[in-house]
Amino acid sequence: MAKGTGMSKALAVGVGVLTVSSVCGLVMMAVMYKIQIDKFPPVSPPTPTKPPVIPTGLPPTLRLPDNLIPESYKVLIQPYLYAVIPNNYTNQSFAFTGESTVRVKCMIVSKSIFLHAQDLNVTTVEVRKSDSDEKLPVSGYKIHHNETNFLEIQLKDAMSGNETYYDIITKFEGELFDCLDGFYVSGYTEKVKAEEEEEEDEDQERLFATSLLQPTNARKVFPCFDEPALKAVFQITIIHRPHTVALSNGIGEAHQTEIDGEEWIMTTFKETPIMSTYSLAFTVSDFKSKTRHSGTKINIHARGDAIYAGHADYALEVTEKILIRYQDIFGLKYPLTKIDQIALPDISVGAMENWGFISYQESGLLYDKYTASTFDQERVATLIARELAHQWFGNLVTMHWWNDLWLNEGFATYMSYIGVQADGWDLRDLIVLRETQTAFQVDSLNSSHPLSLQENDIQTFSEITELFDDITYSKGAAVLRMLATFMTEDAFMKGIKMYLAKFEYTNTVYKDLLKCLQEETKEDVEGFMSTWIEQVGYPVITIITQTGETSQEHFLLKQTQGHDIAWQVHIRYIKDRDLTEKNDMLKVKGPVRRPHFQLQDKDEWVLANVNCAGFFRVNYDEENWNKLRMQLERNHHVIPIINRGQLIDDAFNIARAHRLNVTIALSLTKYLVNDTEYIPWESALKNLDHLILMFDRSEVYGPITKYLRNLITGLYDHFEEYTINGTVPEKHTDQYNQVNAISVACSNGLTKCITMARSLFKDYKNGTNDIHPNLRKAIYCSAIASGDEYDWEFAWIEYQRATVAAEKDKLRYALSCTKEIWLLNRYLQYTLDPSKIRKMDMFSTINYIAKNVAGQPLAWDFVREHWSYITQEYGAGVVSLGSLLDAVTKRFSTDVEREELKQLQREQEEKNQGLAARALEQVIERTEANIKWVKENKQIVKDWFIGEL
Template structure:
């Protein structure tokens, strides 16, 4: 027992010593560790490296991703068509093949490439490094057949950031006849018979291929980055058949060569400036050109017989004059070495401003001095002026995205009124009739849109196409006119020069424009303009002259609460007691009291918005309206010509919006028996025409006709001697009013007018000179005769139409044919629009519009459009730009619940088919119809009583 106890004590002491030693060691280690930590703090280990995420899927929206920037394209296009079929063994081909190499810069690591392509068969894709020519492995490529039109290429290895690459594609496509992309057009040309055979000249078929790439059709010709901001340099080569000529944006050299045993012409064009895809163009035809050798080579090209007849000479002269005018105004020379302007038998728009090679309808470029009216001549000058303005506004400086399209269209429209001055045309006052009043109609609808939308609100091709409307072009021009007056024309012009110089060959947004303009004036340009650019619609300014109380409110034909907007309104005005122009500035909705608008004298009156410079309407108290009416009846010359038209237009439209008694507007027209000026007459006739559209299917129409006959007689008599003698007055606006007098007098049953028209028609019909009626009057005279005539008159005019070789002359006859009251003839005429050999595709929409203007033809035209809607929208390609005008024309008379339901049914069918074509235009005509229904119900009896009381 004692021995065991001793061993236990020794063990316990040992364990104790070890424990103490261990604790001391641990303490010592902790102290040493703390010292080491303090001297050498630990470094945190690096976080794990996350693998780089390389996007491979398509973008979330319909815009191209931003990781690839195109720098240049090298494009070869080979259309296989023949301009003429010379023997029975030649097979016509409407196909084209080609290849494209685009050099791109990669902005971030990516295995995906996204471009645009549509309706193409891409057969080869290669991607190479530009520095080493090393080929990257392509895993797959495909075209997305949806609204994006994306052409997706997936690579095995990623492209490196800041690297440059070549994307090579081979492709093939078809030359469709839909007037968009790269399309084919067919026409006939007179070929001289051999004298010894003593045969008549023969009509022979001719073919051409041309492009219409605006807004999103370049992708239908070759794979490309088809967005306006993705500018690049283009090196184009066109391979085409012998006997044809190729034209493109730059100058080209043609050489003949043999390819696969066939003779071909290879035309290689010089590099273009950096430009957007939609401004690219190429055409292959056997057209002839005339040219002038100045610092810029100017060419006008058309069918051979049109050139040989001298129909291009006026265009060539006016182009040179207008180009010089613009170079002076803009302070920048036209940047290319040449301009080709080409008149096409078929094109979906009036003209297209492709840089250096502008496309036109024939009637917009060709002028035959023997058969054309002065209005035809004016149209040629105006259209050329607009397209040449686009060479700066659109081509040199381009909007960044389509939401700012007005920077192109609005500017070109506005500047055209200055451009034509170079050829002696003084048309500036007509901007109120043609642009301001036109834009007012669309912009008084809830379904209108701002001048500048948010970028994300414009995505699809349909979204983009819908912006080619009266807001973009006409409101854009009217608002620029207002701005130039606000900041003075000199300051505006200086700001424009700065804008063009700063952004040449680049893209801009509207705020870039305002920044440049701001530097030329002390006025708050951005504060003033932002309300007009970003907000939809326009205001009506209401002035109560007894108190000076002034307010503004969003003007809408269909009264809703509207938007809670306030525009910055610059009001120019004068009073009868002073006749000195003054200005006021209204920034709030009001009402606010303006002592200077208050009238003290019972005979005094106030007139606001002098010369209708402001893009707004003006409403007054009833007393001031009556004073203005009495002044017009007493001495209308005291009130400026533009304001005489403005007063009538404002009064009628304010009445349509239920803000004014319609009798006040109607009373304003009575003074016209003493006025012969075109602007007030045209304003009145447009507004009275709206009453006719509302009531020409009811008992109200009889009194309206009698009043118009009484009102127009004095104007008709003013020009009667000219008319009977087949001459026209010297003043251009008087010439317009002479035609107004004939059209209104004859259509409203003035016997001497109808007799005169028949007499001139019979003389023309029996004369060896088929153009004995003055060209200015031919359209109105033929319309009157056909409206009051029979089948023989219609057939005679149809034969004249078929024989006519000048597009402007054919247009006059095409309109006159729509005037018949015979239902079966109108139905037959509508069917002709489906046959391009009778009515060219370019004229289909306008012909239907003419027929719809006729009260007998309107329901036929509406049924026709509904029945052929799919055909019209599918077959006419870029012609969808005209669908808005088509819907507008065929529904102008709509003012019943049944017609409204038919429109809504068409809208439902569109939505079910998920078709966005002309969706906004359809919404607008529905809204207008709803407004018409309400107005007619409230005003039918009032209108009838007024017209009856004036008889």
């Protein structure tokens, strides 16, 4: 057995003591450590720094990335164009060269630079650090020739972020095309005095270069950040030929210089305020000018002939008055020291509001008191008022993105009715005819769009240009009028003053506007306005007067399910027992019972939407419609003038939407034999004209013509003495109705009207009597419609000889009135030749021809045949393609016509062309609605008109 081991008692005690001591020490150390940790918490070791992720590749959308913010541009442009080719030089050049330096603030580290450039040859690119002029090596650059129009610049070394400033320097070359956008060229003729007295003055061809940069055409002139929110300061320098004048947004200072042995003029313009690229403008021409000093220097520029003839005088006078009025009601002084306005022989829009340098068609700015009508004068005043309003709404305060374009265009349209009051024009009631009723037509289609869309829904050039339509301009103005009535005009204008003052030189979204307006009223502005702005369409309010039940529903010509959102509807109404105006607010779809709409007396009626202040239609039970009709026939003066027009317009359109028997609408027109006011007559004629468009190729047209001839005879007789004497009534709206009387009476075969027109035109041809300018358009048209080819040829020669744009426009319209097919066909071919019909007048001329029943199929075939040419030459136009499609298809009401439209739509889609896509969808929808309505109502309409003969 093995030997055992053991431990003494003393040793065991010692080990125990040591163990206890160790444990106590460990506990003490733990306690001390905890105390120290609480007192001095540990710091985590630094996380290893990752290198910054530098963006590469194209941005994910068509919008510019937000890594760079432009602050200022210095742009030099040198067009090589001669306004008049000198005798010793025959090589005309349509090229321009330039150099741009844009200073940007870099927000994040990046090796990529994106800005816009289109149709340019960029020859040099440099990037330098602004504070040190240090050059950053460029590894490459290219222009993306797609919808982005991006000029992409790649750097070898990254730009620092942290708001570091850099200068992007580009040199470029471009060409002056005649496409009426970007920087383009056009021409005109001017009389040159003969050297010898016995010789006749000669017509001399002259050229000019000018710009139209809205919405996205600045990129066609120089590389830039071409988005409205990317505002910057611009300093422009233009080098141009001797004997020409350069104009731009700022005040220019010119001096002679020599370049490569040639004499040039260098004009340097003062810096602009901070502004969007689309508001920039420049022109090189040998135009003359007239000036007026009134705190702000006002200049009118035009062809020398027009200036010397005094055609700019009225524009100078009215500009001063309207400018003073706007400064007063907006509470902000016009921010520039000068305002130039130029009358251009060729521009594809009526006018363009470039800041401090507004461009117009000649007929929109020039007024010849000897040959122009009062309507021409009114157009000049109204257009100037609209473009001056843009100096605040659009230039000073700009929408953030094109989805809120109505903040520019709707406001300018609405304010123009207020602005012209400075010159004595009282046109505010006409806003119902020109804006409300116009917008109603487009907004009753499923293919309409809201006033304000989501930013992401508006990306491409086509999507942007399609917003320049009746919704943006006319509905925008009508909804603002409704809001001003809801708030009171005083509160509305106070809110507008706050909006302009708060956001001057910046960009806004529509909710910024509503917040400012909310400050001036106890009403819930945002709640009231949100559905009117964000929701497509408008409601029809239905009132059942036996029960007082009131409801609202999305109004559509082609009924679909619509939407479930209820508008907030502010209803102003009157009753015939109490003509005091009252108010009601409908916030639900209904039906809800409103006792105040319930009628107790069998003869009592209710009329809602007084003065058509609200952007909605009103339908009633048939009994109330008949009571309103009887009131009109008994004493129409009881019902306000605007509502007399509104009742007719609502009834006809509600009938088109299959919600009312069309005979009720037709019966409302009968009372007009006793009314001479313009608004109800114009409302009726527009709606009866729709019936003519639907039926003037069928047997229904005969009874319609006879009814119209009987209806118009009283109005024609009312103005006959004026017409025969070659005079016009004093009241402006009576002057409009005098023209209506002549146009409708002559076109519907009233013998004495046609005889009168033929007689006046004969005297005009013989030079023995002049026609009053107000009546010329109607007389010319009637005489040519009832005349022969010699009358047409005479008018064509007169058109070619005319030097005043407004007179040329009257003759150009009248030439479309002939019933001769071969003349209309030839006239259509003339639109392809700019030496006969100016490019800017092509579409309106086709539209005039399409209005003629003999010309409509010719115009449609012409448009289809030349669609590729039209879209190539005019596809960049802001509104032209849509207006063209609208005009040439107004009569469409058959299955064959619908299929032709759908075939054009398929061809567009196959070519991946988005141009006028929404307009095409709208005319297809309208055609489908017409087809259905005609099938259901043709016999009913025919029977009613026969019964009234």
